[in-house]
Amino acid sequence: MKLYDGGKAPNPRRVRVFLAEKGIEVPLVPVDMGAMAHRGPDIAQKNPMQRLPVLELDDGTVLTESVAICRYFEELHPEPALFGRSALERARVEEWQRRMELDLFLRVAHAFRHTHPAMKDWEVPQVAEWGEANRPKVLDFLAFLDGELANREFAAGDGFSIADITGMIAVDFMKPAKIQMPEEFTYVRRWHAQLAARPSAKA
Amino acid sequence: MKLYDGGKAPNPRRVRVFLAEKGIEVPLVPVDMGAMAHRGPDIAQKNPMQRLPVLELDDGTVLTESVAICRYFEELHPEPALFGRSALERARVEEWQRRMELDLFLRVAHAFRHTHPAMKDWEVPQVAEWGEANRPKVLDFLAFLDGELANREFAAGDGFSIADITGMIAVDFMKPAKIQMPEEFTYVRRWHAQLAARPSAKA
Numbered sequence: 001m002k003l004y005d006g007g008k009a010p011n012p013r014r015v016r017v018f019l020a021e022k023g024i025e026v027p028l029v030p031v032d033m034g035a036m037a038h039r040g041p042d043i044a045q046k047n048p049m050q051r052l053p054v055l056e057l058d059d060g061t062v063l064t065e066s067v068a069i070c071r072y073f074e075e076l077h078p079e080p081a082l083f084g085r086s087a088l089e090r091a092r093v094e095e096w097q098r099r100m101e102l103d104l105f106l107r108v109a110h111a112f113r114h115t116h117p118a119m120k121d122w123e124v125p126q127v128a129e130w131g132e133a134n135r136p137k138v139l140d141f142l143a144f145l146d147g148e149l150a151n152r153e154f155a156a157g158d159g160f161s162i163a164d165i166t167g168m169i170a171v172d173f174m175k176p177a178k179i180q181m182p183e184e185f186t187y188v189r190r191w192h193a194q195l196a197a198r199p200s201a202k203a
Numbered sequence: 204m205k206l207y208d209g210g211k212a213p214n215p216r217r218v219r220v221f222l223a224e225k226g227i228e229v230p231l232v233p234v235d236m237g238a239m240a241h242r243g244p245d246i247a248q249k250n251p252m253q254r255l256p257v258l259e260l261d262d263g264t265v266l267t268e269s270v271a272i273c274r275y276f277e278e279l280h281p282e283p284a285l286f287g288r289s290a291l292e293r294a295r296v297e298e299w300q301r302r303m304e305l306d307l308f309l310r311v312a313h314a315f316r317h318t319h320p321a322m323k324d325w326e327v328p329q330v331a332e333w334g335e336a337n338r339p340k341v342l343d344f345l346a347f348l349d350g351e352l353a354n355r356e357f358a359a360g361d362g363f364s365i366a367d368i369t370g371m372i373a374v375d376f377m378k379p380a381k382i383q384m385p386e387e388f389t390y391v392r393r394w395h396a397q398l399a400a401r402p403s404a405k406a
Contacts, residue, residue, distance in 0.1 A: 048347055048350075049302070049306070049347070061291070063291075063294055063295070063298060064298055065297065065298040065301045065302065067297055067301060068294045068295070068297035068298035068301060069294065071293055071294050071297045072290055072291065072293070072294035075289075075290030075293055075294070076290050086278075087275055087278030087279050088264070088266075088275065090274055090275075090278055091266055091271045091272065091274050091275035091278070092266070092271070094268065094270055094271035094274045095266060095267055095268040095271035098268045098270060098271060099252070099268065102309075103252070106305075106309075125332075125336055127330060127332050127333045127336055129328075129330050129332065129333070130330045130332070130333035133328055133330055144251055144252070147251075
């Protein structure tokens with residue numbers, strides 16, 4: 001088994017953090033996204049969407065999409081459970097994984113990809129107005145999240161889950177997207193600081 | 204238990220189709236999205252994101268996000284399995300659920316919400332250029348999907364899954380978004396016709 005990795009990019013990092021939380025070691029194959037190597041024939045042959053990460057099993061089976069790769073490892077190594085345990089917990093993790101993905105991470109990603117000069121060849125066409133429109137939407141979601149985190153430790157409840165990992169990579173992605181975390185969101189700041197202090201955050 | 208439902212809108216429909224495939228009956232509470240009732244205090248109190256559907260359990264527990272509600276029912280009623288069975292199947296369903304969601308459904312939704320005059324008060328600001336930019340991206344994904352469906356019956360493999368449901372509601376959403384399905388995508392057309400012929404499609 002090997003994981004074609006994309007360095008600093010958020011989706012490859014999400015899988016590395018997940019694996020670190022699980023205590024699983026998978027051989028990494030570095031792919032230079034800065035040099036657009038993920039759009040070259042080697043990766044395109046494995047993942048026609050030309051995105052990283054890509055997991056290749058020993059029999060050649062290829063699995064793509066960061067959360068799908070995480071779920072595969074969750075099934076193989078159920079402990080610690082990062083997608084919830086009971087029916088309601090699993091649904092709650094899915095609810096928050098979706099919110100973190102669609103209402104936070106994607107908004108940050110659109111702000112970044114549609115306004116950053118370095119993304120000109122990645123996001124075609126860049127629509128600056130759309131990129132800018134996402135900035136206040138990010139803050140709207142963080143205000144909602146702040147109210148939620150006033151009442152509990154982690155996104156989906158009292159236990160750490162993949163929803164926290166997605167939230168962390170989204171918040172960290174705010175820096176290149178040039179969106180500042182407002183001082184007033186004290187619960188989001190407490191939550192993020194706690195996640196950033198876990199050894200997995202360095203993965 | 205009751206499900207606050209939103210009629211024709213894609214996310215409420217996704218859950219109804221899922222329940223129909225499972226053979227589960229849940230009392231529906233209709234909410235008039237045309238009259239913006241999902242943004243009124245009743246729904247906002249249950250779901251601060253002001254979106255439908257919303258599932259309310261008998262003890263008052265509220266669960267939001269269509270796919271999270273589906274997963275809850277999958278856990279309670281595992282048969283027929285609509286999120287896969289083995290580790291690899293579950294990961295494959297997640298992979299295709301994500302592709303159908305992020306690369307098809309969201310693109311169609313953005314084309315619709317950012318260009319349709321009736322969405323002016325829903326999507327603020329409407330960015331017409333971004334709406335238009337999504338149309339060719341929808342067709343790009345359908346071309347990829349067509350190649351995949353040449354080799355198998357359903358999105359994630361030989362079995363029907365939630366990824367097919369998400370794909371179907373996305374394709375059906377192309378009509379109000381005014382995106383035509385090209386004649387040449389014969390495998391996508393075969394797949395969609397087969398899904399549309401299932402009794403669940405009328406849910």
